[in-house]
Amino acid sequence: MLTMTDIKKVYRTDSIETHALRDFNLQVNEGDFVAVTGPSGSGKTTFLNIAGLLETFEEGRFELDGVDISHQNDASRSRLRNQKIGFIFQSFNLIPDLNLFDNVDVPLRYRGFNRQERKKRIENSLEMVGLAKRMKHLPAQLSGGQQQRVAIARALAGEPRFLLADEPTGNLDSNMAQSVMSLLKDINANGTTIIMVTHDAGLATQATRNIHVRDGKVSEMNESLSTKVDMPNAVATDNGPAVALVK
Numbered sequence: 124m125l126t127m128t129d130i131k132k133v134y135r136t137d138s139i140e141t142h143a144l145r146d147f148n149l150q151v152n153e154g155d156f157v158a159v160t161g162p163s164g165s166g167k168t169t170f171l172n173i174a175g176l177l178e179t180f181e182e183g184r185f186e187l188d189g190v191d192i193s194h195q196n197d198a199s200r201s202r203l204r205n206q207k208i209g210f211i212f213q214s215f216n217l218i219p220d221l222n223l224f225d226n227v228d229v230p231l232r233y234r235g236f237n238r239q240e241r242k243k244r245i246e247n248s249l250e251m252v253g254l255a256k257r258m259k260h261l262p263a264q265l266s267g268g269q270q271q272r273v274a275i276a277r278a279l280a281g282e283p284r285f286l287l288a289d290e291p292t293g294n295l296d297s298n299m300a301q302s303v304m305s306l307l308k309d310i311n312a313n314g315t316t317i318i319m320v321t322h323d324a325g326l327a328t329q330a331t332r333n334i335h336v337r338d339g340k341v342s343e344m345n346e347s348l349s350t351k352v353d354m355p356n357a358v359a360t361d362n363g364p365a366v367a368l369v370k
């Protein structure tokens with residue numbers, strides 16, 4: 124569970140102060156899939172970076188799983204981030220010279236898992252996104268949608284409780300965007316809490332909650348029409364992400 128209360132974030136340069144977040148209040152519950160929309164510059168990425176313990180804030184209170192983040196030093200914030208949070212970005216951020224297996228391995232090495240445990244996690248997470256047979260391929264040999272699925276596998280291999288996604292479909296055409304969205308919905312149905320920033324209103328309505336950010340504040344909050352479904356029969360294929368068998 125993630126709770127932000129009256130968060131204030133100011134960016135200061137020599138000549139200008141930008142109030143990126145002010146009185147930002149939000150509670151995200153375990154199992155939520157929250158889509159965050161709002162105009163450019165409204166503070167969406169700033170919120171996500173604070174939620175992901177990548178940035179600090181000036182005022183307010185932020186609790187992550189009962190831990191008061193404002194009182195943690197850099198080392199303990201990094202430890203919490205590594206344990207609890209996975210990130211995916213618009214630009215995939217894969218390492219071009221490493222094959223898929225080794226890309227997914229990078230954050231696992233930071234976590235200190237032994238070789239055997241890492242291998243198991245890498246194979247499982249690539250299986251989950253339907254790319255297990257492409258492990259030895261380089262990112263450049265994949266489509267954009269497939270590369271984003273590798274980035275999702277990399278984020279999930281550490282079994283994070285929270286998956287934070289900043290415009291994960293921003294570089295994809297609409298078919299690939301929907302395929303990545305379907306994968307995120309499957310992952311959420313399997314228990315991972317997701318917060319996704321998106322400019323795509325059609326994708327946002329598929330999340331279980333929508334929040335709209337304006338001028339550094341949450342201006343609207345809606346439960347989405349879409350509901351979570353259990354998918355005990357989810358399977359992954361080499362051509363696509365894990366999909367639920369329709370009964």
Ligand SMILES: Nc1ncnc2c1ncn2[C@@H]1O[C@H](COP(=O)(O)OP(=O)(O)OP(=O)(O)O)[C@@H](O)[C@H]1O
Nearest residue numbers: 134135141143161162163164165166167168169170
């Ligand atoms: N490192 C920084 N230094 C100074 N100002 C910043 C920095 N990062 C963000 N800002 C400013 O903070 C405000 C909020 O930015 P943020 O990136 O959170 O908005 P956003 O809603 O994610 O925008 P977009 O949809 O265009 O990505 C903007 O005015 C931005 O210019």
